[in-house]
Structure formats: structure tokens, C-alpha cells
Amino acid sequence: MTTRPGRPRDERAHAAILAAVTELVAESGYAAMSLGAVAARAGVGKDTIYRRWSGKAELVYEAVFTASxxxxxxxxxxxxxxxxxxxxxxxxxxxxxxxxxxxxxxxxxxxxxxxxxxxxxxxxxxxxxxxxxxxxxxxxxxxxxxxxxxxxxxxxxxxxxxxxxxxxxxxxxxxxxxxxxxxxxxxxxxxx
Amino acid sequence: MTTRPGRPRDERAHAAILAAVTELVAESGYAAMSLGAVAARAGVGKDTIYRRWSGKAELVYEAVFTASxxxxxxxxxxxxxxxxxxxxxxxxxxxxxxxxxxxxxxxxxxxxxxxxxxxxxxxxxxxxxxxxxxxxxxxxxxxxxxxxxxxxxxxxxxxxxxxxxxxxxxxxxxxxxxxxxxxxxxxxxxxx
Amino acid sequence: MTTRPGRPRDERAHAAILAAVTELVAESGYAAMSLGAVAARAGVGKDTIYRRWSGKAELVYEAVFTASxxxxxxxxxxxxxxxxxxxxxxxxxxxxxxxxxxxxxxxxxxxxxxxxxxxxxxxxxxxxxxxxxxxxxxxxxxxxxxxxxxxxxxxxxxxxxxxxxxxxxxxxxxxxxxxxxxxxxxxxxxxx
Amino acid sequence: MTTRPGRPRDERAHAAILAAVTELVAESGYAAMSLGAVAARAGVGKDTIYRRWSGKAELVYEAVFTASxxxxxxxxxxxxxxxxxxxxxxxxxxxxxxxxxxxxxxxxxxxxxxxxxxxxxxxxxxxxxxxxxxxxxxxxxxxxxxxxxxxxxxxxxxxxxxxxxxxxxxxxxxxxxxxxxxxxxxxxxxxx
DNA sequence: ACTTAACCGAGACGGTACGTCCAGTCTTACT
DNA sequence: AGTAAGACTGGACGTACCGTCTCGGTTAAGT
The missing domain is CATH 1.10.357.10 (Tetracycline Repressor, domain 2)
Structure with a gap:
């Protein structure tokens, strides 16, 4: 049971969102970075973000702190x-x-x-x-x-x-x- | 001539605002505390807050950290x-x-x-x-x-x-x- | 009983207010002209306006329509x-x-x-x-x-x-x- | 392709706003009618009004003068x-x-x-x-x-x-x- | 081939807070 | 009592963002 029915999620969207967050948070700071701007920068709908992360905090955490x-x-x-x-x-x-x-x-x-x-x-x-x-x-x-x-x-x-x-x-x-x-x-x- | 012209600022408004901030920030947290709610709780217009402090951070700092x-x-x-x-x-x-x-x-x-x-x-x-x-x-x-x-x-x-x-x-x-x-x-x- | 007790009203203030209204209403329009701006332009306190006229409409009426x-x-x-x-x-x-x-x-x-x-x-x-x-x-x-x-x-x-x-x-x-x-x-x- | 991308505008919101304007302007008059009150009466966010009309004048004109x-x-x-x-x-x-x-x-x-x-x-x-x-x-x-x-x-x-x-x-x-x-x-x- | 179901971009939705502005009143010290 | 200055409460303004919802349309797996 590894596959779910329906269209699978697009991994490129995932990566594009995280990249957009990393850029925008460095440019604007955490508070001034809106998820709408992230979606626009990533070329993605806002729902695609909310489908994967519950909010700004979870998203930024994953984007910034997952390497080391x-x-x-x-x-x-x-x-x-x-x-x-x-x-x-x-x-x-x-x-x-x-x-x-x-x-x-x-x-x-x-x-x-x-x-x-x-x-x-x-x-x-x-x-x-x-x-x-x-x-x-x-x-x-x-x-x-x-x-x-x-x-x-x-x-x-x-x-x-x-x-x-x-x-x-x-x-x-x-x-x-x-x-x-x-x-x-x-x-x-x-x-x- | 140490006095400025015009009506002096009301010290009771100052104190009421700081008291309202202390209450509301403890009740709601920093992010969820709106300056509109502070003004309402203090019985004060929003201008009276913005006349004295430049924003939420300055206001809360003065309200919470001035005792010790x-x-x-x-x-x-x-x-x-x-x-x-x-x-x-x-x-x-x-x-x-x-x-x-x-x-x-x-x-x-x-x-x-x-x-x-x-x-x-x-x-x-x-x-x-x-x-x-x-x-x-x-x-x-x-x-x-x-x-x-x-x-x-x-x-x-x-x-x-x-x-x-x-x-x-x-x-x-x-x-x-x-x-x-x-x-x-x-x-x-x-x-x- | 033509004289009232206390300091008499300053007629020059009256004239300065009406002149300021005439200028400002022509510059800005009726809605955009604030009585605070009138007071500042006339070099007068706002109370001096409200003591003589009940509001913007009465003031502007007198300033603009009293010549002909x-x-x-x-x-x-x-x-x-x-x-x-x-x-x-x-x-x-x-x-x-x-x-x-x-x-x-x-x-x-x-x-x-x-x-x-x-x-x-x-x-x-x-x-x-x-x-x-x-x-x-x-x-x-x-x-x-x-x-x-x-x-x-x-x-x-x-x-x-x-x-x-x-x-x-x-x-x-x-x-x-x-x-x-x-x-x-x-x-x-x-x-x- | 006559349809624009994205969620289409809600016609019921449009109608509810115009109805609220008609009621409120008759109750309160033009100047005393705030767009915030219109939004509340219509059960609508203020953005939904500003998205469709540029201001109070355009909105009231459409609400009041479109029948005859x-x-x-x-x-x-x-x-x-x-x-x-x-x-x-x-x-x-x-x-x-x-x-x-x-x-x-x-x-x-x-x-x-x-x-x-x-x-x-x-x-x-x-x-x-x-x-x-x-x-x-x-x-x-x-x-x-x-x-x-x-x-x-x-x-x-x-x-x-x-x-x-x-x-x-x-x-x-x-x-x-x-x-x-x-x-x-x-x-x-x-x-x- | 056809259905099903989750996905996608776009953007409108209700709601809330922002920081600014003004009306009309009030409070000083001074004249 | 009148004056200039300016602080006061209250409330509307137009903007921005959140997190959700609604379109038309896409992409696979299961039949």
C-alpha cells in the first residue's frame, strides 16, 4: 500500500517552494515574507503549499533547517x-x-x-x-x-x-x- | 519655560495603555495582541498609542520590561x-x-x-x-x-x-x- | 448690554479664518479641506473656529457666499x-x-x-x-x-x-x- | 477561451453588496454610510468590495442608478x-x-x-x-x-x-x- | 478506453489588523 | 472669557495577508 489513488504530488513543486522560501526569507525576513509571495515566486498555487505544510512556521522550518x-x-x-x-x-x-x-x-x-x-x-x-x-x-x-x-x-x-x-x-x-x-x-x- | 505649548499628555492614558498591554499580551500572546484591542481595553484612541510609541514592539517593551x-x-x-x-x-x-x-x-x-x-x-x-x-x-x-x-x-x-x-x-x-x-x-x- | 464680560473676540482671527478657507477650498476641494488645515493656515487654534461656526458647512458657506x-x-x-x-x-x-x-x-x-x-x-x-x-x-x-x-x-x-x-x-x-x-x-x- | 483563470467572482456577493448599499444609504445617508458597514451587512469582506469598485462613489452609483x-x-x-x-x-x-x-x-x-x-x-x-x-x-x-x-x-x-x-x-x-x-x-x- | 480521485495554477472568498487621517472636544498656560 | 497649541476619543479609510474555497484542467492508477 505505498501508492495512493489519484495524481501523485509534483516533486518539482515541492522543491520550487522550498527554494522560493529560502530566497524570500533571506530577502525580506520572516515576518515580511507572505505565503502568497512564496507561491508566486515558486509558480505555484497557495493551496499547493497548504496541502503540504500547515502554515508558515512549518514551511520555513523545513526550508531552512534540514541540511545539517x-x-x-x-x-x-x-x-x-x-x-x-x-x-x-x-x-x-x-x-x-x-x-x-x-x-x-x-x-x-x-x-x-x-x-x-x-x-x-x-x-x-x-x-x-x-x-x-x-x-x-x-x-x-x-x-x-x-x-x-x-x-x-x-x-x-x-x-x-x-x-x-x-x-x-x-x-x-x-x-x-x-x-x-x-x-x-x-x-x-x-x-x- | 520648561513647558511645551498645548495640552499636556495625559499620564493616566499612558498608564492605562501599559496596563492594557500587560493584560492582553499575557492573555493572547504577542502576535495575537492587536493595538486596536489595546486601545479599546485602555479606553483610548489608536492615535494616542501611535503618538507615543512607534509600533507594537516599542510599546510592549516598555510595558513588560521596565521594573527590574x-x-x-x-x-x-x-x-x-x-x-x-x-x-x-x-x-x-x-x-x-x-x-x-x-x-x-x-x-x-x-x-x-x-x-x-x-x-x-x-x-x-x-x-x-x-x-x-x-x-x-x-x-x-x-x-x-x-x-x-x-x-x-x-x-x-x-x-x-x-x-x-x-x-x-x-x-x-x-x-x-x-x-x-x-x-x-x-x-x-x-x-x- | 452690548459688551460681554471677558476678552472680546479677535476680529483679525475671524478674517484670517475666512481667508484661509477661501484659499484651501479652492486648492483642495471641499471634502479634502480639513478644519485642522484651516486653523494652521490661519494661525489659529481649532477651538477658535468651533467657537464661531458649528462646523465645516457653516464656515465654508460664510467664507464663499457672502459677497453678492x-x-x-x-x-x-x-x-x-x-x-x-x-x-x-x-x-x-x-x-x-x-x-x-x-x-x-x-x-x-x-x-x-x-x-x-x-x-x-x-x-x-x-x-x-x-x-x-x-x-x-x-x-x-x-x-x-x-x-x-x-x-x-x-x-x-x-x-x-x-x-x-x-x-x-x-x-x-x-x-x-x-x-x-x-x-x-x-x-x-x-x-x- | 473566454473564461479567466482562477475562481470566478461570486454573483451572490455582488448582489448582496448592492442590496446592502441600497438599504444602508437610505437608512444613514451617503456620508454616514461606511464601506465597512456595507461589508458587514452584506456578509462580505471589504476586499470583495474594493476588488469590484474603486470607491464609495462608483459603488453607490451602480447600486442606486441602474434601473430606469x-x-x-x-x-x-x-x-x-x-x-x-x-x-x-x-x-x-x-x-x-x-x-x-x-x-x-x-x-x-x-x-x-x-x-x-x-x-x-x-x-x-x-x-x-x-x-x-x-x-x-x-x-x-x-x-x-x-x-x-x-x-x-x-x-x-x-x-x-x-x-x-x-x-x-x-x-x-x-x-x-x-x-x-x-x-x-x-x-x-x-x-x- | 474509461472512470476515479487527488493533484495543479489562479484567484476570489470572509475576516482581521494595520497605520493614517479627520471631526469635534478638552486641557494647558498665557493674554 | 478669549487665545494658540496640541492631546483627547472615536471611527472610517484603503491595503495587506491569512487560510479556505472554487473554478477549469491535468495526471496517473485501477478497471
Whole structure:
């Protein structure tokens, strides 16, 4: 039962919509980007959008944040080194023009709708949490940390710091930023 | 001649508007709160709002974040203790019903308008930065930290973490949260 | 008891307001002329206007239609000649830039407010009716007309025709117009 | 391919809007009737009104003056009789509650906007002018009038008189009015 | 070949908020 | 009491967008 009756959805429309969102959100920002403009840019009817996504937030999330899920788990041999790589991954993910323009409004919409709010942890944070858990397991095996590090708290700290700096304040990340953040975090959770 | 010509602005209208904003933003959320509804609730014409504030973001900012500027500088004798108090001040500021409801949309609007974006550091962060600077000076005098702590980075980390947890994820702060955050931060920046 | 207590009204303000109305109504038209703009142009507070006139209609009426009340009663020796002069007086009165711009909106406001509507006959038409009555009395004395000419009907016909042509259609009056109208009217009411 | 792409316009919305205008203009008058109230009464969004009409004047014109275009050309055998019928047609057209309430403000708006002003002759007057032309042709064939009657002038006189009496002064038309006007006009233009 | 059913672009639909403008009133300090 | 200035409530304006609905027409799978 893999096929449904009727005409199948046009994959080119799907791709054209996501491309239009990426362009328009970078040009205009999240709030100023209307779905009507997306439809026009993509050469698509508005229904074709609403048939696939429930609203602006879901659509922009998929368009902007679906690439880096495959980021590799860092393994540099030290906790600080691993965290530096991981924070740099976050910075890279949040630094594209589309992400910078989309993030504040996107998270505002997610936060405002309770059904979406519940999905932030699973959608945004879960991939990074898995990488972070592996990093901590290795650090524990090296006796650098205790067994009871609060992964969620550290993750919220790293993500919150990066999001606040780049997404809210709109500052660009210098080459030292990832290491500066990682150094404090690593020292903060190491044993002793 | 300190008085301007014409009828002076009505302070009661000012107060009624801010009270209406605080109520409505807590009831409806930032995006769903219309300035027309604010005017109706306050018993005020829309012009009276637009005469004093340039838009929703400026208005809500003034209504929701103008109380805690007078928060005292903590002085517990230890860096971790001081940071715990300071983080708790942030948590308290971000935990009122109006602040929880207003923050994501408010910061999204500030981030989207470049003229407002520049004001986040000065308007939101400056009071906390001053307290944090005093805390670090005392810690340095106690030889707990070096002289070159990056105050902005730590501040962004503390604020970003609290804002992300409470404002974006909508989680409520448990009694241990402030100390958990402060402990990691203090260890992360201590000398040695 | 000709003097009232308190400061007497400033006659220069009165004149400045009427001058500002005449200018602004000619520039902008009746509907687009706001009393705030009149006050600013006259260098006067809005209250000074509302203290003297009850609203825009009354003000514009006084500014635009108060000059020609002293028009002389024509006496050319023939009914058609007298009517030609009288119609030309109407045309002159309705052809000033201010009158052309003010008339449609002004009469619309008069017609919409029942208390003003009752005043159109007395305010607009009474001076012309008196002149027309004299003209008809002389014509009757010359046995050109019967004794029972419906003065109001003829007056409404002359005024309505001129007002519709100039005020509503916005056409300019050629040199023959007064005589063309007067000829038909005179023939239409002569005996035989 | 005569059909345009997209959802066709809803004829019931069109009719509901015109019905709401007819009701509301009769209840409130032209100036006091807001398009927002029309939309609410018709159960329609404001966009649906602005999509079809450019403003209040165009909308009210279509709602109030679209019935009598099919009025028959009078043919009583005499000029005065024909004119009496024609004037009565004008009176009937201007005497409906909606027309009485709409006319002054409507013509004021038409007169104020130069693009609309040009349409008064074609939209309001053309149907009556055609009937009047036929009446004059017949009168000329009967040798009652010369060949060079100024149709526009007589039409402006008849319409102006009726409009001024009913529309501006707000007087109701007695049973003799049409004949009184027609008698003067007929005598005024007859040969000899 | 024919039916069925979901798809498609286009754009109209009801509804809601926007930010501006004006009417007519009110409140200052000053004359 | 009158004055200039300008703030006040209230409400209409015309625009923009949301998310849904309605057309005519297309594209496959199932019969």
C-alpha cells in the first residue's frame, strides 16, 4: 500500500517552494515574507503549499533547517576540542542568510503555538543532543567528567548562547567564538 | 519655560495603555495582541498609542520590561553565589506571565528591524551587564578570576540560556535552575 | 448690554479664518479641506473656529457666499433682459474658484443635515428671490406676464440649471449662457 | 477561451453588496454610510468590495442608478405632454428613498474627482438625452420647434431643476410638478 | 478506453489588523 | 472669557495577508 489513488504530488513543486522560501526569507525576513509571495515566486498555487505544510512556521522550518542533520560527531580526543567542533556546527547552521533572517520569527511562531512549541526539542535540538551525548560519553570514559552531566542544560546553554548572539543580536561570529564558548563550557562541567 | 505649548499628555492614558498591554499580551500572546484591542481595553484612541510609541514592539517593551532595572548587585562573597543571584534575577524578570508571552515575538520584532536591533544590548542587557561587571571585579579582587573575562560573552551565555529555556521552550524554572547555570559558568571562568 | 464680560473676540482671527478657507477650498476641494488645515493656515487654534461656526458647512458657506448679497436689482426694461442680468449674477457668484470647488460638497452637507437643509432657501436663495420678485412685478406691470407666476419654481429652475452646469458638471460658462437660459425662461412664463 | 483563470467572482456577493448599499444609504445617508458597514451587512469582506469598485462613489452609483435606463420614449402627440412624461421619469428616478439619500453626496464625490466628473454626462444623463432628442425630433417634424434646439441646455435645465428641488432641497414632488416644469420648458422653446 | 480521485495554477472568498487621517472636544498656560 | 497649541476619543479609510474555497484542467492508477 505505498501508492495512493489519484495524481501523485509534483516533486518539482515541492522543491520550487522550498527554494522560493529560502530566497524570500533571506530577502525580506520572516515576518515580511507572505505565503502568497512564496507561491508566486515558486509558480505555484497557495493551496499547493497548504496541502503540504500547515502554515508558515512549518514551511520555513523545513526550508531552512534540514541540511545539517547529518553533521558528524566530533572526535578530537579532548572535551574542549569536541565541544568546539560542535559549537562551530551550530554556528554554521545558524549563520546562513536564510537562517539569520528566519530564526527569530520562526522561533517566535513555534513558541506561540503550543503544538509547535513541543516540537522544538525534537525538531531543532534532537540531532545536536545526540552528538552531544556521544561527546559526553567519551569524556566520561576518559574520566574528564562525572557520569551525571545534565545534557539538556548544557545543550540549552550552547544553543541559547549561539542563537541569542547570532539570531537575536544579529552579530556575526568571529573565528574564535566557538572555542571561547566551548572552553568555558568544558571547564564548567569537568570533574574537580 | 520648561513647558511645551498645548495640552499636556495625559499620564493616566499612558498608564492605562501599559496596563492594557500587560493584560492582553499575557492573555493572547504577542502576535495575537492587536493595538486596536489595546486601545479599546485602555479606553483610548489608536492615535494616542501611535503618538507615543512607534509600533507594537516599542510599546510592549516598555510595558513588560521596565521594573527590574533597580535590581541590586549581588554580594554573597563567592563568584558562584553572586552569579546564582544574578541568574535568578534574570529568571524572575523573564518569568512573569506578560514576559513569557511577550518575549519571543518581541525579540523577533526587535531582531527584524535594524533600528530596534541595535537597541537590544542597550535596552535589555545594559542593566544586567553593569551588575555582572561589578561581580567580576569583586571576583578578580578575590583572585577567583583573571582580569580579562569577556563580560559580553558570559552575559550572552547567561541571558541566552535563560531566554531560550523560558522564552522559547516555554519551560518553567525549577528552584535549582539558577544555581545549576551559575555553577557551570563560575567554574568555567575561574582561574586555574 | 452690548459688551460681554471677558476678552472680546479677535476680529483679525475671524478674517484670517475666512481667508484661509477661501484659499484651501479652492486648492483642495471641499471634502479634502480639513478644519485642522484651516486653523494652521490661519494661525489659529481649532477651538477658535468651533467657537464661531458649528462646523465645516457653516464656515465654508460664510467664507464663499457672502459677497453678492448686495447685487442690484436689474432694470433693463424687458423681462428677458432682466432675467439675463439676474442669471449672469448667479453665474458670477457660482464661478469663482472657491465657489466651484466648494459648491457640490457644501450643498451635500447642507442636504444631509436636516437642520441645515431648511436653511438653503433662506440662506442661498432668499436674496435672489427678492430680486426675482421685483423683476416679475415689473413684468406684470408691463402686462408681459400674468399675476400668478410661481417664483419659487422659476428660481429653482434658474439656480438648479446654473448650479448643475457649473457646480456639478464643472463646465465653464460661455458668454451666451446667461442669455440662452433667460430667453427660454422668459418665453416660458410670458402671457400668451 | 473566454473564461479567466482562477475562481470566478461570486454573483451572490455582488448582489448582496448592492442590496446592502441600497438599504444602508437610505437608512444613514451617503456620508454616514461606511464601506465597512456595507461589508458587514452584506456578509462580505471589504476586499470583495474594493476588488469590484474603486470607491464609495462608483459603488453607490451602480447600486442606486441602474434601473430606469429602459424608460420608454414618451409619445403623447404634443411637446408639452412628452416633456411632462420625461420630467416625471426623472422625478421618479430621483424620488426613491435610496436616490434621495444618495444624490447630493454622490454627485459631490463625482464632481470632486475629475475622472468621475467626466462620467456624469455619459453615465447619468445619456439615457435621458437620447429620449429628449427623440422628443425634439418629433416636435420639429410637427413644426412646433425649430431645428436648432440646444438639447444639452434643456436637459441640464430639466435635470438641474429636478435634482435641485428633490436632491438638494429635499422637497417631495407634488402631482403637478412635472407638468409645471414641462409647460414652461415647452413654451420656452416653441417656435414663434 | 474509461472512470476515479487527488493533484495543479489562479484567484476570489470572509475576516482581521494595520497605520493614517479627520471631526469635534478638552486641557494647558498665557493674554 | 478669549487665545494658540496640541492631546483627547472615536471611527472610517484603503491595503495587506491569512487560510479556505472554487473554478477549469491535468495526471496517473485501477478497471
Amino acid at each position: 542533520d547529518a553533521a558528524p560527531v566530533p572526535d578530537t580526543g579532548s572535551l574542549e576540542g569536541d565541544l568546539t567542533v560542535l559549537v562551530q556546527q551550530l554556528i554554521d547552521e545558524f549563520s546562513t542568510p536564510a537562517a539569520v533572517a528566519a530564526l527569530p520569527g520562526l522561533l517566535a511562531d513555534f513558541a506561540a503555538a503550543s503544538d509547535l512549541r513541543a516540537r522544538i526539542r525534537s525538531a531543532f535540538l534532537e540531532p545536536a543532543k545526540q552528538r552531544l551525548t556521544v561527546v559526553f560519553d567519551r569524556a566520561h570514559a576518559r574520566r574528564q567528567t562525572g557520569p551525571d552531566v545534565d545534557v539538556d542544560l548544557v545543550l540549552d546553554g550552547l544553543v541559547g548562547t549561539v542563537f541569542f548572539r547570532l539570531g537575536i543580536l544579529g552579530e556575526s561570529a568571529g573565528p574564535e567564538l566557538a572555542q571561547d564558548i566551548a572552553r568555558i563550557a568544558a571547564k564548567g562541567i569537568e570533574s574537580r | 532595572d533597580a535590581a541590586p548587585v549581588p554580594d554573597t562573597g563567592s563568584l558562584e553565589g553572586d552569579l546564582t543571584v544574578l541568574v535568578q534575577q534574570l529568571i524572575d524578570e523573564f518569568s512573569t506571565p506578560a514576559a513569557v508571552a511577550a518575549l519571543p515575538g518581541l525579540l523577533a520584532d526587535f531582531a527584524a528591524a535594524s533600528d530596534l536591533r541595535a537597541r537590544i544590548r542597550s535596552a535589555f542587557l545594559e542593566p544586567a551587564k553593569q551588575r555582572l561587571t561589578v561581580v567580576f571585579d569583586r571576583a578578580h579582587a578575590r583572585r577567583q578570576t583573571g582580569p580579562d573575562v569577556d563580560v559580553d560573552l558570559v552575559l550572552d551565555g547567561l541571558v541566552g540560556t535563560v531566554f531560550f529555556r523560558l522564552g522559547i521552550l516555554g519551560e518553567s524554572a525549577g528552584p535549582e535552575l539558577a544555581q545549576d547555570i551559575a555553577r557551570i559558568a563560575a567554574k568555567g571562568i575561574e582561574s586555574r | 448679497d448686495a447685487a442690484p436689482v436689474p432694470d433693463t426694461g424687458s423681462l428677458e433682459g432682466d432675467l439675463t442680468v439676474l442669471v449672469q449674477q448667479l453665474i458670477d457668484e457660482f464661478s469663482t474658484p472657491a465657489a466651484v470647488a466648494a459648491l457640490p460638497g457644501l450643498l451635500a452637507d447642507f442636504a444631509a443635515a436636516s437642520d441645515l437643509r431648511a436653511r438653503i432657501r433662506s440662506a442661498f436663495l432668499e436674496p435672489a428671490k427678492q430680486r426675482l420678485t421685483v423683476v416679475f412685478d415689473r413684468a406684470h406691470a408691463r402686462r408681459q406676464t400674468g399675476p400668478d407666476v410661481d417664483v419659487d419654481l422659476v428660481l429653482d429652475g434658474l439656480v438648479g440649471t446654473v448650479f448643475f452646469r457649473l457646480g456639478i458638471l464643472g463646465e465653464s460658462a460661455g458668454p451666451e449662457l446667461a442669455q440662452d437660459i433667460a430667453r427660454i425662461a422668459a418665453k416660458g412664463i410670458e402671457s400668451r | 435606463d429602459a424608460a420608454p420614449v414618451p409619445d403623447t402627440g404634443s411637446l408639452e405632454g412628452d416633456l411632462t412624461v420625461l420630467v416625471q421619469q426623472l422625478i421618479d428616478e430621483f424620488s426613491t428613498p435610496a436616490a434621495v439619500a444618495a444624490l447630493p453626496g454622490l454627485l459631490a464625490d463625482f464632481a470632486a474627482a475629475s475622472d468621475l466628473r467626466a462620467r456624469i454626462r455619459s453615465a447619468f444623463l445619456e439615457p435621458a438625452k437620447q429620449r429628449l432628442t427623440v422628443v425634439f425630433d418629433r416636435a420639429h417634424a410637427r413644426r412646433q420647434t425649430g431645428p436648432d434646439v440646444d438639447v444639452d441646455l434643456v436637459l441640464d435645465g430639466l435635470v438641474g431643476t429636478v435634482f435641485f428641488r428633490l436632491g438638494i432641497l429635499g422637497e417631495s414632488a407634488g402631482p403637478e410638478l412635472a407638468q409645471d416644469i414641462a409647460r414652461i420648458a415647452a413654451k420656452g422653446i416653441e417656435s414663434r
